[in-house]
Amino acid sequence: MEGSSSSFCRQVTTDSSLQQDWICAQDLLKRKLVLQDDFTWTISSEDSCSEKKRTDNLRYIGGVDVSYLKEYPSLACGALVVIDAYTSEVVHEEYKVVQLDIPYVPGFLAFREAPVLLGLLDKMKYKDYPYYPQLLMVDGNGILHPRGVGLACHLGVMADIPSIGVGKNLHLVDGLTQSGVRQLLEARKNVDKDTIPLIGKTGQVWGAAMCSTTGSSKPIYISIGHRISLNSSCKIVKMCCKFRVPEPIRQADIRSRSFLQKMQRSQLQV
DNA sequence: GCGACAG
DNA sequence: ATCTTGTCGC
Numbered sequence A: 001m002e003g004s005s006s007s008f009c010r011q012v013t014t015d016s017s018l019q020q021d022w023i024c025a026q027d028l029l030k031r032k033l034v035l036q037d038d039f040t041w042t043i044s045s046e047d048s049c050s051e052k053k054r055t056d057n058l059r060y061i062g063g064v065d066v067s068y069l070k071e072y073p074s075l076a077c078g079a080l081v082v083i084d085a086y087t088s089e090v091v092h093e094e095y096k097v098v099q100l101d102i103p104y105v106p107g108f109l110a111f112r113e114a115p116v117l118l119g120l121l122d123k124m125k126y127k128d129y130p131y132y133p134q135l136l137m138v139d140g141n142g143i144l145h146p147r148g149v150g151l152a153c154h155l156g157v158m159a160d161i162p163s164i165g166v167g168k169n170l171h172l173v174d175g176l177t178q179s180g181v182r183q184l185l186e187a188r189k190n191v192d193k194d195t196i197p198l199i200g201k202t203g204q205v206w207g208a209a210m211c212s213t214t215g216s217s218k219p220i221y222i223s224i225g226h227r228i229s230l231n232s233s234c235k236i237v238k239m240c241c242k243f244r245v246p247e248p249i250r251q252a253d254i255r256s257r258s259f260l261q262k263m264q265r266s267q268l269q270v
Numbered sequence B: 001g002c003g004a005c006a007g
Numbered sequence C: 001a002t003c004t005t006g007t008c009g010c
Helices: A004-013 A016-031 A109-126 A151-159 A178-191 A230-239 A247-269
Strands: A060-068 A075-084 A090-099 A135-139 A163-167 A195-199 A205-210 A220-226
Touching: A016 A109, A016 A151, A060 A109, A060 A247, A075 A109, A075 A247, A090 A109, A090 A247, A109 A151, A135 A151, A135 A230, A135 A247, A151 A163, A151 A220, A163 A230, A178 A195, A178 A205, A195 A220, A195 A230, A205 A230, A220 A230
Parallel strands: A060 A135, A135 A163
Antiparallel strands: A060 A075, A075 A090, A163 A220, A195 A205, A205 A220
């Protein structure tokens, strides 16, 4: 039948009028973005900070991620962890298991993952827990996005918190390619640079690619989320990288996955 | 027209 | 994103 292919496409790509709504929402969010440093704390530059200035330093960094199970693709676990930048230890963790009916569509990740994550931030604030994060690190991009408003921007604006986007894979935008970026990084290694700006064919700076650990060839992709500059973003991410993925996101990733799997096992035994 | 596409 | 074991190396 002639209608079969179009209805199949509609299933896969999501209703187009819904996507128009999403684009509209993203355009509104984009107007509220602040692309420069807008916070009161300072970034601890190793030991060069005096004892009394320490209290003004960035200390509590939030990391968020969402995990899934293959068996139940619509089941998800959102996680928010807070890391003490001085010790790298987790000082707070929040989880929420939800059913997600919104599919993952490239360019619209926020509409799938933001609600549960915003709920976790709200809960921390509402319950007046200590360690409410001063900054949010997000597993997903900031302005490195087809319309310049990725998940990290979305969360930053909605929760009014400085945020940084960290992608493990490059979102292909404005002519950027993985291979092109890697070539540039390879060339810069000879001059002791592990971070390069991501400049598209239009000249736009979308973020930065960083080889975050010594000797790693696979970069991570950093972009502004909200209320922070790219420079500060890179400094902070670098500061958090014990491994390739910065600790706040890495812990959110590990713990959300294990939370979901523990839950699955206990359900099976009942 | 075809392929590519964060998590 | 998800599944999965061992295994190579510091």
